[in-house]
Amino acid sequence: MSEHHLPEMNCANFMLPYPEEIAKKTGSSGMVFSIREHYLLLARKVEDTDPQEAAALREIADYYPDVDGGELVERDSRGNMVGDANDWDELTDEQKIHRGNANAAIAALDWLRHELEKATYHYETSDDVTRVRRELSEISL
Incomplete structure (x- = not known):
């Protein structure tokens, strides 16, 4: 039997070691588990039985950063992962094109939203603005 190990940790995650037998089978010495x-997980477990405790646990979780595989994850206002700005050289041509197209589409939609906000104040265009907004909400994620 392997020795008992205490989990190592940083401010965002635990490094949980595997027992020797499992480590030999998997080739991995342990796993990373986010404190958040x-x-x-604890909040989901008690959600049905004690909603106040679940809310308190979620509030505690909000104090810890989001982690993916041990690395801190930055998210935008919609909860999407924000890509690393310094990884451009590591991307393939296809990934660069995809990211460029996605960024261009976001910029175009931001410009369109801005124009729609300005057009809302004009009575003669209000019906068109309402129609475009409804169409955009139907195709949005």
Whole structure:
């Protein structure tokens, strides 16, 4: 039997070691487990029985950063992962084109939203603005 190990940790996640037998089978010495995910898991577990405790656990989880595989994750206002700005040289041509197209589409939609906000104040265009907004909401994610 392997020795008992205490989990190592940083401010965002635990490094949980595997027992020797499992480590030999998998080739991995352990797993990374987010402290934030730990509290969210506990909150999901007690959600049905104690909603106040679940809310308190979620509040605690909000104090810890979002982690993916041990690395801190930055998210935008919609909860989407924000890509690393310094990874451009590591991307393939296809990934660069995809990111460029996605960024261009976001910029175009931001410009369109701005124009729609300005057009809302004009009575003669209000019907067109309403129609475009409805169409955009139907195709949005």
